[in-house]
Amino acid sequence: MKGIEVGYIIKEASPEHFYFVIDPSKRNLVSIGGILKIYIDEIPYFALIEDISSVAMEEERLFEYKAIEYLYGKLKKPQYMICGKAIFIGCIRNGVVLSEKPQIPPLPGDRIYIPSEDEMEKLYSFEDKRLVVPIGKINLLKKEYDIYLKIKELVIRHTGIFGITGSGKSTTVAHLVKELTNKNIPVVIFDIHRDYIASFDNVIIITFDEKEKKFLESVLSERGLKGKVVVGKFKPRILKDYVEEILGVSGKQAVHVFKLLSKLLSLEPETIRELLDWLDEKTSNSKVNNILRNTKETTIESLKARLYRVSDWRLFRRNVEDSGEDLLYLMDKIMDDLRVGTTKMEEDFSFDGEEVIMKTVESKVNVVIIDMYPLSIEEQRMLLDILLESVYTKYKRWKFEGNADVLGIVIEEAHRFASKDVKTSTKISLIAREGRKFGLGLILVSQIPSKIQEDIISQINTFLLLKIINPRDLEFIRKTCPYLSREYFEALTKLETGKCLIVGLAAKNPAIVKIIKDVEVGGAEEDIEKRIIERISQP
Ligand SMILES: Nc1ncnc2c1ncn2[C@@H]1O[C@H](COP(=O)(O)OP(=O)(O)OP(=O)(O)O)[C@@H](O)[C@H]1O
Numbered sequence: 001m002k003g004i005e006v007g008y009i010i011k012e013a014s015p016e017h018f019y020f021v022i023d024p025s026k027r028n029l030v031s032i033g034g035i036l037k038i039y040i041d042e043i044p045y046f047a048l049i050e051d052i053s054s055v056a057m058e059e060e061r062l063f064e065y066k067a068i069e070y071l072y073g074k075l076k077k078p079q080y081m082i083c084g085k086a087i088f089i090g091c092i093r094n095g096v097v098l099s100e101k102p103q104i105p106p107l108p109g110d111r112i113y114i115p116s117e118d119e120m121e122k123l124y125s126f127e128d129k130r131l132v133v134p135i136g137k138i139n140l141l142k143k144e145y146d147i148y149l150k151i152k153e154l155v156i157r158h159t160g161i162f163g164i165t166g167s168g169k170s171t172t173v174a175h176l177v178k179e180l181t182n183k184n185i186p187v188v189i190f191d192i193h194r195d196y197i198a199s200f201d202n203v204i205i206i207t208f209d210e211k212e213k214k215f216l217e218s219v220l221s222e223r224g225l226k227g228k229v230v231v232g233k234f235k236p237r238i239l240k241d242y243v244e245e246i247l248g249v250s251g252k253q254a255v256h257v258f259k260l261l262s263k264l265l266s267l268e269p270e271t272i273r274e275l276l277d278w279l280d281e282k283t284s285n286s287k288v289n290n291i292l293r294n295t296k297e298t299t300i301e302s303l304k305a306r307l308y309r310v311s312d313w314r315l316f317r318r319n320v321e322d323s324g325e326d327l328l329y330l331m332d333k334i335m336d337d338l339r340v341g342t343t344k345m346e347e348d349f350s351f352d353g354e355e356v357i358m359k360t361v362e363s364k365v366n367v368v369i370i371d372m373y374p375l376s377i378e379e380q381r382m383l384l385d386i387l388l389e390s391v392y393t394k395y396k397r398w399k400f401e402g403n404a405d406v407l408g409i410v411i412e413e414a415h416r417f418a419s420k421d422v423k424t425s426t427k428i429s430l431i432a433r434e435g436r437k438f439g440l441g442l443i444l445v446s447q448i449p450s451k452i453q454e455d456i457i458s459q460i461n462t463f464l465l466l467k468i469i470n471p472r473d474l475e476f477i478r479k480t481c482p483y484l485s486r487e488y489f490e491a492l493t494k495l496e497t498g499k500c501l502i503v504g505l506a507a508k509n510p511a512i513v514k515i516i517k518d519v520e521v522g523g524a525e526e527d528i529e530k531r532i533i534e535r536i537s538q539p
């Protein structure tokens, strides 16, 4: 029994792909993303349906409206073929699934079949269900097949989630993070648009001032979510490493400005304001006065101008009331918490008649969200750079101490941080190249993958490709991704929201799936839609 026959090969075929025509009575059995089977030398080969369309056969010969009206209107005889294109994904030989393509192409006239349930299971499911997470579903013969990704490959061999805006990237991330954390795999998300702040239970959110903290806490409690919001601040000494990028000092002045800044930073100021006050000579500090006395006025002015920009950044304390924990210390503590899987959450104070008791409870924690929303792009880049460095150092140390652990790092709008001309890209590139050895993996999300540095993309081993239209992005991914042939381009431009092509190491075979949507993300448009309807209905 070869299975349900649905059509024939037509037009042309190669060891990579073939065209086919479908028996019209079976047309409900095939759709884009479905799988076809074809026998070559008695061996079943399988192919992913990339495109399907109906083609009218007669019109071009009739060339006349009257004749078409007669054919379709009177005779009621539609003249069409349902044709499509499929791409080989592999075969089953002696019961084993191989990603082998046929040596010789099939021939026009060869029959095509629908694979059996057993064959579908072989093609897409993994033996050890503990090591995989479900990502989406394929529909075939009215049956839904779950498609899984291998956790290890997904995380530490790096994953790219690419697609145009609104194609479903964040929804995909949210689902994956939920699945990973259900399996106790910790994830840090660099959240740019506050997409994820109300998506998960048991989160730690790092934000950058008390006002934001209050807001985030209210969001969590509104949704009935457990979580802890913490405020982090950098010490001004961090500026030393970022003079050029952040302060934009270059050229002749740079050396002098840098020297002055270094000297002032060595006095351990608490806020940028303090630095500015020193420069304004509102100080009785003799050490400061000494430094300023030996410095040219132009250098002082130059540094002052730059510090004014930084003085309203939230990453640093703006005044004495504007406090927060030291970010590096905070991140270090959080990584320790992720390691054991719990964190201390301070509960409300209670009063037992004599003294105030503070109950401290331990709570599960697997997701850390870095709330980058209130930060400028420069701050975001600097923050990412510093936090990635601290994560890398810590996981590397753990590895060498014989305590290796694993962590997924989600970077939204990855093109902002991983393009050639920004400093952050060297850290991302480092983790892309070496993170695997220390259990660190990247999940890069972008709508413009072609802006990401080539050597970073070439380290990505699993691609979840949602709708992509831009030929530059398509060509760029093909060039850097050994798993994607040009044959898939047509399918990628036509994917509907929430559908994606999966290729690469974490998947058993390439598949076009409908991604499971089980977590709400902030970027959704439903509220805007509701508001438009509200506005339209107003008199
Ligand atoms: N798998 C899915 N099933 C059903 N609906 C989906 C799915 N994925 C996304 N959507 C819907 O599509 C819309 C856009 O999704 P999402 O915010 O995830 O896209 P995005 O690619 O992250 O967009 P952006 O580039 O703007 O960040 C949302 O309203 C979401 O509910």
Ligand SMILES: [Mg+2]
Pocket (backbone or CB within 6 Å): 169, 170, 171, 195, 523
């Ligand atoms: Mg998004």
